[in-house]
Structure formats: C-alpha cells, structure tokens
Amino acid sequence: MKLDSSIAAVVTGGASGLGEATVRLLASHGVRVAIFDMNEAKGEAVAAEIGGVFCKVDVTDDATVEAGFAKARAAHGQERVLINCAGTGFAAKTASRDKATGETKHHPIAIFERILQINLVGTFRCIAKSAQGMLDLEPMEDGERGAIVNTASVAAVDGQVGQAAYSASKGGVVGMTLPIARDLMGDGIRVNTILPGIFNTPLMNAAPENVKAALAASVPFPKRLGNAEEYASLAVEMVRNGYFNGEHVRLDGAIRMPPR
Numbered sequence: 001m002k003l004d005s006s007i008a009a010v011v012t013g014g015a016s017g018l019g020e021a022t023v024r025l026l027a028s029h030g031v032r033v034a035i036f037d038m039n040e041a042k043g044e045a046v047a048a049e050i051g052g053v054f055c056k057v058d059v060t061d062d063a064t065v066e067a068g069f070a071k072a073r074a075a076h077g078q079e080r081v082l083i084n085c086a087g088t089g090f091a092a093k094t095a096s097r098d099k100a101t102g103e104t105k106h107h108p109i110a111i112f113e114r115i116l117q118i119n120l121v122g123t124f125r126c127i128a129k130s131a132q133g134m135l136d137l138e139p140m141e142d143g144e145r146g147a148i149v150n151t152a153s154v155a156a157v158d159g160q161v162g163q164a165a166y167s168a169s170k171g172g173v174v175g176m177t178l179p180i181a182r183d184l185m186g187d188g189i190r191v192n193t194i195l196p197g198i199f200n201t202p203l204m205n206a207a208p209e210n211v212k213a214a215l216a217a218s219v220p221f222p223k224r225l226g227n228a229e230e231y232a233s234l235a236v237e238m239v240r241n242g243y244f245n246g247e248h249v250r251l252d253g254a255i256r257m258p259p260r
Helices: 017-028 040-050 062-076 109-134 164-187 209-217 228-240
Strands: 008-012 032-037 053-056 081-084 095-097 104-106 146-151 189-196 248-251
Touching: 008 017, 008 062, 008 109, 017 032, 017 040, 017 081, 017 228, 032 040, 032 062, 040 053, 053 062, 062 109, 081 109, 081 228, 109 146, 109 164, 109 189, 146 164, 146 228, 164 189, 189 228, 228 248
Parallel strands: 008 032, 008 081, 032 053, 081 146, 146 189, 189 248
Antiparallel strands: 095 104
C-alpha cells in the first residue's frame, strides 16, 4: 500500500508512546491520521501538530468506539489503515502468601477481566468495526482494501512472574491474528501483529535510571531499550508491504524474558 494523502488511518493509543510515534510517521507520509485515546489534552496536542483529528475513545466501550470511527470518517473518510496500540498492564501472582503475616490471597479476578477487556477485547472491537467499514472501499492494487496492525508483547510467549493477565491478553492478540487474516482474506484486508520487547515509553521513563540500565543490559543486542520510532517503522512496513499478512513478529533485540 502506497502511503500518501489518499490514505486515512486510525491509531488507537495514539497520544503517546508507540502509538504517538506511529501517528507521526504516518503523517510524515501525508496520511490523514485519527488518534483514538483517553488522554484528551495530549491527543488534541498531537493531532494539532500533525494536522490530524483526535477522538476520545475507550476501547472497552462500544459507544465511544463507534463515535470515534464516526468522527474520524467524517473528517478523513473511511480508513484503510488501523493500528492498535491501546493497552495496559498489571502485575500480580495467581496466588501468593504474605511473608510477614502468612496471609494468602489470589489475583483479583475483576482486574484480570479488565486487562483482557482492554488489551484483547478492545483490540478485537476496533478490528471488527474498522474491517466492516473497509469492506465498502474500492480495492487497490492486488485487490487490497486495507491493512491492520496489532500490538501484542513478548510477554505473549515469555510471560514473567505476575504477568498472567497481561500475557493472556497479549497471547490472545497473537492467537487471533491468523484467523482474522483468514476471515478477511477474500476482501483484501491484511492483518499482522508486533510483539515489542522492552521499549523506552513514557511508562518506562518513570522507572529509576538503575532499573532502566539493568533492563537495557539484559538485551542481547543492541544493549538498550527499544525506541518508539523503531516500532513505528515496523508497523508502517507491515502496512506498505503487500505480502506481509497473517504474521506476528518479535521486535525485541533478541531478548527472551526470564521468569523474573
């Protein structure tokens, strides 16, 4: 797919981190970009900088997702590109004992469900609604109508202690990539997923310098955290390269996460 001003895109979680870098790279090619995010101040600021549109969207809420697509399409037309970066995490053991008191507890079930709702169901919700709109687009070269890129994590396959909810949600994103690509193959819509490793995002920036240094040292090569622009580069390549379909790709400096 040639990226230029004829293409409209939606990026969820596009106000910061991996999503923001992707928004900026798409816009640099002339693509008309809509940002879906909960952070209104940051989202409006980024949208103003790139000449895009901001839509306040909670990916767990059907009504705001519908309203977001309606607003984006009113401004830019039906999107041919959807990149899903919205997501969150939580750490807790499945069951544990307090060393001081001996009291036992289990992972909060409501939080487990919430993580799945955001990372997995929210991603699928946006895919389903975007793909439905893409069906009415005129096909381009090779019969292509659109391209979708999802964000999982290396935790999908290398989940660490306390990551049951997060790993389950991201493993679900990986697991649904191929069947969704097969669902949409007859209509010329491609679907791929990126599994980022340890990236230098706003969340990571809040960590102490010694913690970030230790994490960087654990990466085989290069010995540093990933940059959001490197994620954006792969996401955009997955959109541009018409033979990229049904795949999930690690972007992690060859790291394999240990138990802790």
